Amino acid sequence: MSGRGQVKIVDEHDPEISPERLIERFGRDFFRDFDIDDPNLNEHFHEVIDLMVQKCPVAHSKVGSGYHVFSTEDAVRKIGQDWQTFSSAKGYIPNRPDDQPLMIPVEQDPPNHTSWRRVLNPHMSPQVMDAIRADVAREVNLLIDKFIDRSECEFISEMAGLLPGRAFFIYVLGVPVDDLPELVHDVDKSLFGPLDTRTKYHKKVYDYLEDFMKKRQAMPPQGDIVDTILKGVTYKDGEAAPWDHQVSVVLDLTYGGISTTIYALGSIARHLADHPEQRQQLLDHPEWIENSVEEFVRAYSPVVAMGRTCMKDTQVDGIDLKEGDYVMLGFSGAGRDPRTIANPKELNFAEPTIHHATFGVGPHRCIGSHLARMELAVFITEWLKRIPHFQVKPGTEPVYETGFLRAMSSLYLEWK
Amino acid sequence: MQLKVDEMLCSGHGRCAKFAPAVFSLDEAGFNTAVGRVVDVPPGEEDNATKAMKACPERAISDAGQ
Ligand code: HEM
Ligand code: HEM
Ligand code: SF4
Numbered sequence: 001m002s003g004r005g006q007v008k009i010v011d012e013h014d015p016e017i018s019p020e021r022l023i024e025r026f027g028r029d030f031f032r033d034f035d036i037d038d039p040n041l042n043e044h045f046h047e048v049i050d051l052m053v054q055k056c057p058v059a060h061s062k063v064g065s066g067y068h069v070f071s072t073e074d075a076v077r078k079i080g081q082d083w084q085t086f087s088s089a090k091g092y093i094p095n096r097p098d099d100q101p102l103m104i105p106v107e108q109d110p111p112n113h114t115s116w117r118r119v120l121n122p123h124m125s126p127q128v129m130d131a132i133r134a135d136v137a138r139e140v141n142l143l144i145d146k147f148i149d150r151s152e153c154e155f156i157s158e159m160a161g162l163l164p165g166r167a168f169f170i171y172v173l174g175v176p177v178d179d180l181p182e183l184v185h186d187v188d189k190s191l192f193g194p195l196d197t198r199t200k201y202h203k204k205v206y207d208y209l210e211d212f213m214k215k216r217q218a219m220p221p222q223g224d225i226v227d228t229i230l231k232g233v234t235y236k237d238g239e240a241a242p243w244d245h246q247v248s249v250v251l252d253l254t255y256g257g258i259s260t261t262i263y264a265l266g267s268i269a270r271h272l273a274d275h276p277e278q279r280q281q282l283l284d285h286p287e288w289i290e291n292s293v294e295e296f297v298r299a300y301s302p303v304v305a306m307g308r309t310c311m312k313d314t315q316v317d318g319i320d321l322k323e324g325d326y327v328m329l330g331f332s333g334a335g336r337d338p339r340t341i342a343n344p345k346e347l348n349f350a351e352p353t354i355h356h357a358t359f360g361v362g363p364h365r366c367i368g369s370h371l372a373r374m375e376l377a378v379f380i381t382e383w384l385k386r387i388p389h390f391q392v393k394p395g396t397e398p399v400y401e402t403g404f405l406r407a408m409s410s411l412y413l414e415w416k
Numbered sequence: 417m418q419l420k421v422d423e424m425l426c427s428g429h430g431r432c433a434k435f436a437p438a439v440f441s442l443d444e445a446g447f448n449t450a451v452g453r454v455v456d457v458p459p460g461e462e463d464n465a466t467k468a469m470k471a472c473p474e475r476a477i478s479d480a481g482q
Contacts, residue, residue, distance in 0.1 A: 077473070077474070077475065081425060081474065118445065121428060121445035121446055121447075122444045122445050122446075124446075125428075125430075125442065125444065125445060125446035126430045126433075126434075126442065126446055127442070127446070290434075294471075352435065352467055352471070353435070353467045353470035353471045354471060355470060355471055355472075355473060356473065357473055359429065359473070361427070361473055361474055362427060362474070363427060365427040365428060365429060365473075365474075369429065370430065370446065
């Protein structure tokens with residue numbers, strides 16, 4: 001039997017997941033006809049994701065040439081680790097247009113991928129991120145200074161949307177501070193602005209970063225990640241990685257970290273606003289803050305799903321896959337998999353051994369994971385010191401967007 | 417208690433050293449320094465080592481006794 005169109009349903013006779021019932025409840029049968037861009041997914045996000053991981057661990061999408069979505073933590077880990085069978089080099093999203101250049105390292109396989117990761121990893125290690133903790137704490141406080149006396153803020157545009165860009169551009173890339181406001185604005189527009197102007201802003205960011213690299217090339221080395229990227233790597237054919245790959249690495253680091261961290265910050269703020277008892281736990285036990293970060297990203301995964309292309313016929317979770325088939329690693333579901341986590345919908349800050357795949361698994365494990373973890377923990381610590389009690393502003397509703405990434409575009413908070 | 421760390425699976429999440437700093441350390445790139453080896457867990461560190469084993473997102477750490 002061909003893998004095309006196959007789904008894995010735990011109990012075919014379960015009335016809760018019959019096509020009719022799913023369409024009635026969610027406006028679409030997301031199991032047999034998944035579509036990551038359907039606004040109904042955004043609307044019913046956690047309901048669909050939770051039901052899917054429990055009852056339909058392998059869903060199928062008919063969009064474009066079609067793809068499967070694997071949601072269990074076990075399947076996500078197996079696919080992510082087996083890079084020989086599941087290649088990243090044909091794109092991290094399905095139905096990718098052929099004319100777009102590949103992004104490095106996310107759309108590259110070992111051994112060339114390994115060459116890059118080997119030289120980049122030391123700049124992004126937990127030890128390096130520990131060293132900029134106090135700087136990031138100062139950034140958080142500078143942002144809070146601007147709105148604390150107003151007793152309210154729009155959290156995404158005044159905090160979450162600014163912190164990841166500032167932390168990355170100042171302390172990792174070392175971009176001149178004067179250029180920041182425009183750069184952070186342009187990155188934001190290229191990701192969340194009106195659709196018809198995204199390409200324009202993306203090009204602007206690309207041009208800025210390429211120009212920045214050229215300027216750095218003319219300057220004495222500083223021993224930072226930019227010098228490492230400029231020095232480059234040698235690929236398996238003996239050739240040096242070309243200039244456009246070097247620029248791509250800088251873009252990948254930039255774009256991989258911005259919207260993901262914005263969403264993580266937004267979900268944390270919303271969860272703590274809505275759950276005073278859990279806020280109190282962190283106020284009483286600041287030593288749980290690091291664990292809480294793992295729980296937040298597990299339950300609210302910023303990456304809904306990313307993909308791989310099968311390089312040979314294979315089978316995963318009982319589904320036959322053919323060479324060329326596209327599969328998605330469903331990170332959002334994997335973090336809420338009852339097979340791995342006892343009460344996946346609850347956040348348990350006291351439990352230290354949280355096992356999750358939110359930062360990816362296998363060789364593409366998020367290179368920014370240690371920066372993100374540090375930023376999130378520092379944010380919670382500094383925010384709770386100054387604004388221990390806050391709520392979602394009555395009369396407002398947080399606004400979400402969903403695609404391959406889950407995003408939050410507004411969150412009004414207020415405090416006394 | 418003896419644990420082994422799978423060299424092919426470790427991808428540098430660094431959770432192991434967070435939970436069991438007396439058992440595991442990270443190299444310059446943030447990977448477990450004991451990859452490909454068996455580690456003797458010092459007495460009293462069994463709990464932390466078990467936490468590290470459970471939290472490793474790659475399930476790269478396993479009981480060498482089994
Ligand atoms: C909470 C925040 C974040 C989450 C949830 C997250 C999630 C992920 C995931 C799931 C992957 C794996 C992609 C795959 O398997 O194909 C990944 C890769 C990546 N992330 Fe992150 N990320 C976050 C923050 C960051 C930050 C702050 C940076 C940069 C400073 C970053 C840069 C990257 C890069 C460059 C890759 C590609 C790595 C490779 O392919 O080798 N991410 N991220
Ligand atoms: C060279 C590296 C990268 C570049 C230049 C880049 C650029 C972009 C741009 C411009 C968009 C917006 C497209 C649009 O909606 O019109 C986008 C979307 C996206 N980026 Fe990247 N990105 C890069 C790396 C990454 C990495 C490492 C991750 C994973 C953590 C990632 C995850 C995503 C996802 C999932 C979307 C789709 C968002 C959606 O459809 O809602 N990107 N990227
Ligand atoms: S937690 Fe696992 S993958 Fe991460 S460094 Fe330790 S052994 Fe390696």
